Amino acid sequence: xxxxxxxxxxxxxxxxxxxxxxxxxxxxxxxxxxxxxxxxxxxxxxxxxxxxxxxxxxxxxxxxxxxxxxxxxxxxxxxxxxxxxxxxxxxxxxxxxxxxxxxxxxxxxxxxxxxxxxxxxxxxxxxxxxxxxxxxxxxxxxxxxxxxxxxxxxxxxxxxxxxxxxxxxxxxxxxxxxxxxxxxxxxxxxxxxxxxxxxxxxxxxxxxxxxxxxxxxxxxxxxxxxxxxxxxxxxxxxxxxxxxxxxxxxxxxxxxxxxxxxxxxxxxxxxxxxxxxxxxxxxxxxxxxxxxxxxxxxxxxxxxxxxxxxxxxxxxxxxxxxxxxxxxxxxxxxxxxxxxxxxxxxxxxxxxxxxxxxxxxxxxxxxxxxxxxxxxxxxxxxxxxxxxxxxxxxxxxxxxxxxxxxxxxxxxxxxxxxxx
Numbered sequence: 001x002x003x004x005x006x007x008x009x010x011x012x013x014x015x016x017x018x019x020x021x022x023x024x025x026x027x028x029x030x031x032x033x034x035x036x037x038x039x040x041x042x043x044x045x046x047x048x049x050x051x052x053x054x055x056x057x058x059x060x061x062x063x064x065x066x067x068x069x070x071x072x073x074x075x076x077x078x079x080x081x082x083x084x085x086x087x088x089x090x091x092x093x094x095x096x097x098x099x100x101x102x103x104x105x106x107x108x109x110x111x112x113x114x115x116x117x118x119x120x121x122x123x124x125x126x127x128x129x130x131x132x133x134x135x136x137x138x139x140x141x142x143x144x145x146x147x148x149x150x151x152x153x154x155x156x157x158x159x160x161x162x163x164x165x166x167x168x169x170x171x172x173x174x175x176x177x178x179x180x181x182x183x184x185x186x187x188x189x190x191x192x193x194x195x196x197x198x199x200x201x202x203x204x205x206x207x208x209x210x211x212x213x214x215x216x217x218x219x220x221x222x223x224x225x226x227x228x229x230x231x232x233x234x235x236x237x238x239x240x241x242x243x244x245x246x247x248x249x250x251x252x253x254x255x256x257x258x259x260x261x262x263x264x265x266x267x268x269x270x271x272x273x274x275x276x277x278x279x280x281x282x283x284x285x286x287x288x289x290x291x292x293x294x295x296x297x298x299x300x301x302x303x304x305x306x307x308x309x310x311x312x313x314x315x316x317x318x319x320x321x322x323x324x325x326x327x328x329x330x331x332x333x334x335x336x337x338x339x340x341x342x343x344x345x346x347x348x349x350x351x352x353x354x355x356x357x358x359x360x361x362x363x364x365x366x367x368x369x370x371x372x373x374x375x376x377x378x379x380x381x382x383x384x385x386x387x388x389x390x391x392x393x394x395x396x397x398x399x400x401x402x403x404x405x406x407x408x409x410x411x412x413x414x415x416x417x418x419x420x
Contacts, residue, residue, distance in 0.1 A: 055386020056292040057084040093229040111266030112152035141180035147266040166196035173197025197254040210235040282327030282400040284308040287317040314338030321354040333363040348378040
């Protein structure tokens with residue numbers, strides 16, 4: 001088309017085409033954002049609706065095991081608890097992978113006791129190994145500082161994933177867990193090695209191990225179980241922490257899985273060596289819509305020597321706080337009509353002592369952005385479901401302990417997270 005042939009109608013057609021293209025792109029972007037929101041909401045619902053009853057099974061079996069049982073009853077309760085934990089592991093793998101894929105995974109950064117993490121995981125390894133007639137060896141190198149800065153939950157998760165696999169795929173011999181520290185690129189770097197004498201794998205299998213939904217030998221996958229997501233999640237988590245992960249093996253000759261993470265030494269001053277000890281005093285309001293969870297949390301609070309009241313929703317919580325005083329509120333997040341976040345906002349507007357009561361969330365999900373929402377609503381921290389006795393106790397210590405040295409600025413091991 002020659003310039004003289006280009007008229008107003010042609011210009012209008014081009015502009016209209018550009019406008020339509022921009023509008024189409026905007027609609028595609030809005031649909032993608034809506035799909036992302038829907039996926040996040042589905043994850044939140046799945047997390048809450050599945051982890052809540054699963055957590056109740058685990059915690060109730062824990063309470064049973066703490067009581068007087070004969071040998072047969074104890075074996076039944078232990079089997080019940082282990083089976084529930086296995087199901088929860090599968091569920092957590094699926095949820096973690098979905099959050100990683102959606103870019104909604106957030107790392108914590110706090111001071112934690114590295115030695116306690118390794119020894120705790122090591123104790124689980126040794127217990128699992130004994131059941132299979134294996135030897136479990138755990139070693140923390142002298143070069144490892146005790147206190148470091150990082151995400152204790154995710155370090156434990158990756159290490160547990162590797163040790164669980166080592167025990168799972170080893171029928172005779174031993175599993176060794178070793179932690180060491182050195183310097184790389186001018187930074188303190190931790191290295192964790194998990195060595196086993198198990199079935200091993202070939203070079204071809206090695207290339208595919210860290211891909212999702214892959215197990216080393218598909219012909220034997222049904223023998224060992226699992227989602228095939230564990231190593232993929234471990235790789236993503238290590239990379240998020242700025243580290244590397246790898247493996248060495250040969251068929252029938254065992255395996256070595258290792259990972260490194262850069263870190264820095266943490267100050268020991270704010271860390272409490274034993275957050276699960278001491279005496280608690282106070283009156284607690286539990287806001288939880290699930291009847292089993294109310295019974296479970298009440299049982300734990302009784303064990304701690306605390307008095308408490310139970311309510312089923314946010315409206316009842318506001319009425320109770322207006323009528324009488326409490327030393328702390330345990331607030332479920334997902335409740336019908338008035339959820340935990342909105343209830344907390346309204347509590348903070350009550351005025352007087354009721355508005356200042358410490359509020360700790362009970363949540364079956366903690367996705368990226370959730371912590372900011374809790375903080376903005378006026379919460380003081382959260383405890384992840386399934387709630388375990390030790391973790392709940394640790395969450396209450398900063399507010400209800402009669403120990404003058406216990407304050408809310410102390411660093412408490414996961415899954416209690418102080419948000420202010």
